[in-house]
Amino acid sequence: xSNPLAVLRVFALVLLVFALTMLVxxxxxxxxxxPAFMAFEAGFAITAGTAALLxxxxxxxxxxxxxxxxFLLVSLVWTVxxxxxxxxxxxxxxxxxxxxxxFEAVSGLTTTGxxxxxxxxxLPFSINLWRAFLVFLGGMGLxxxxxxxxxxxxxxxxxxxTAESPGPIKESKLTPRMAETARGLWLVYFVLAVACTLGxxxxxxxxxxxxxxxxxxxxxxxxxxxxxxxxxxxxxxVEAVAIVFMTLAGMxxxxxxxxxxxxSFSFYWADPExxxxxxxxxxxxxxxxxxxxxxxxxxxxxxxxxxxxxxTVSIATTxxxxxTDYAQWPFFAPLWMLFLCSFVTCAGSTGGGLKMMxxxxxxxxxxxxxxxxxxxxxxRTVKLAGAPLPNKIIFAVLAFAFAYMVIIVSFTLLMxxxxxxxxxxxxxxxxxxxxxxxxxxxVGPASTFKSLTDFQTWVxxxxxxxxxxxxxxxxVVLSPAFWRK
Numbered sequence: 001x002s003n004p005l006a007v008l009r010v011f012a013l014v015l016l017v018f019a020l021t022m023l024v025x026x027x028x029x030x031x032x033x034x035p036a037f038m039a040f041e042a043g044f045a046i047t048a049g050t051a052a053l054l055x056x057x058x059x060x061x062x063x064x065x066x067x068x069x070x071f072l073l074v075s076l077v078w079t080v081x082x083x084x085x086x087x088x089x090x091x092x093x094x095x096x097x098x099x100x101x102x103f104e105a106v107s108g109l110t111t112t113g114x115x116x117x118x119x120x121x122x123l124p125f126s127i128n129l130w131r132a133f134l135v136f137l138g139g140m141g142l143x144x145x146x147x148x149x150x151x152x153x154x155x156x157x158x159x160x161x162t163a164e165s166p167g168p169i170k171e172s173k174l175t176p177r178m179a180e181t182a183r184g185l186w187l188v189y190f191v192l193a194v195a196c197t198l199g200x201x202x203x204x205x206x207x208x209x210x211x212x213x214x215x216x217x218x219x220x221x222x223x224x225x226x227x228x229x230x231x232x233x234x235x236x237x238v239e240a241v242a243i244v245f246m247t248l249a250g251m252x253x254x255x256x257x258x259x260x261x262x263x264s265f266s267f268y269w270a271d272p273e274x275x276x277x278x279x280x281x282x283x284x285x286x287x288x289x290x291x292x293x294x295x296x297x298x299x300x301x302x303x304x305x306x307x308x309x310x311x312t313v314s315i316a317t318t319x320x321x322x323x324t325d326y327a328q329w330p331f332f333a334p335l336w337m338l339f340l341c342s343f344v345t346c347a348g349s350t351g352g353g354l355k356m357m358x359x360x361x362x363x364x365x366x367x368x369x370x371x372x373x374x375x376x377x378x379x380r381t382v383k384l385a386g387a388p389l390p391n392k393i394i395f396a397v398l399a400f401a402f403a404y405m406v407i408i409v410s411f412t413l414l415m416x417x418x419x420x421x422x423x424x425x426x427x428x429x430x431x432x433x434x435x436x437x438x439x440x441x442x443v444g445p446a447s448t449f450k451s452l453t454d455f456q457t458w459v460x461x462x463x464x465x466x467x468x469x470x471x472x473x474x475x476v477v478l479s480p481a482f483w484r485k
Contacts, residue, residue: 003066003069008054009058012058014073014081022044025088025130026041032125035092036126036127038091039092040126043087071473075469078109079465089101089127092124099457100457104131105134106464107464108221109135110352110465111135111350112352113135113222113435114222117448118448128212128223132212132213132215132216132223132225135215135221138221139219140185140186140350188256191260193215193218195245196217197214203235203238205238212225216321217249219350220320222314222319222321222436222438229321229322230242230323239306239323247278247313249349250281250316250317250346251277252349273347276360280356281316281344284340285308291330295330307324315341320436320438322438322446324445325444327444334440335440338431338436338439343358344356351435352434358397361397365382400472403475408426412429414459419453421442423440423441424439427439428449429463432467433464433466435467
């Protein structure tokens, strides 16, 4: 049986860590004498005060967290923390409803990048910074951050890391201690952050835009400080920097960690996902470029290649940036891009979707069944990186793929039932569930999610949370079996 009071005690500590992050935009707002300072000041006071009260009420429940406690805590963090993240938005935008503010906060923390806010160019810098910072925090995961910090406060971390880490194979350890692993991953994240910021500054962004877009590039979140997104800069150099770091952020951070630790690039070649990830994504870039050129969407191949490369990598990695309204392209191109966001990114990356590793496993299982149909007595195993996979992992991946399809179909039916056209409803669900951001139709790259009704917004919010927690983390907590002794 789970111990809710022990879980609440740890949640209080996580919430306190999160409250401290509000001091970053608060300091920026205070320095720039921005009107948003009061919103962040009040947000910090409410969040820190709630965290302190919860800790005082539960401080004596110092129990070691079990596996089910980890699932409960992760679900609690990802559903409740966005409500506190929304406080500065609610206070700064008095006309904004809680539904929209919570959607915006969930979109940031789940690294989706869908927005209901218009007029980004006129907002105080601190507001845009907060939105981007939420993506950066959500990218590696607040729980992984907590795993690195909370052991200092006497809280074990393996259960949290297992529940939070994306991907089908969560038992592999990079270091003997989870806290050391989490710190190592955050160090890699920080080094890439510095490099990305310098790259954007070199390409011509001012430092403010460079920091904001670094946050959302590494988090693969897609929030921008401009309504026109990357079309505002109209710079091939800026786009090239974004492509490089979106590609890196879409890879498994454990691979980055091991390559840096052992000082060897061989880990990238040995990773079975990365070859497929790079191959499928960049073959699609080339194919879409040729298609756009041949259909007359662009006058020459190099122009088509520029726009194909940026937008295809952006959507395939579930980032959601755009440097043009690709919804106006011949329909096959944006539809293929939306298909890519469903599976291309690697497990252990900051991206969303089914993940390339699961797609590889499903494909190889299908081929095994085809061979068994032709040769019933043949003995063939599903292998990954040369090693046979246990059946329990294959079954888990197949179950995940089935749940993935059922949720997309069910949520699309809900959106169409509520009055949306099929293209808008389907693309909004796919973009939200895969944590991609813009869809097609009314929620395309040139518009926002503001036109959705409250019901439709909550459907997209639920899709973002299910996608970020990879379905089963949330479903486990909602199942009756979880609460039985």
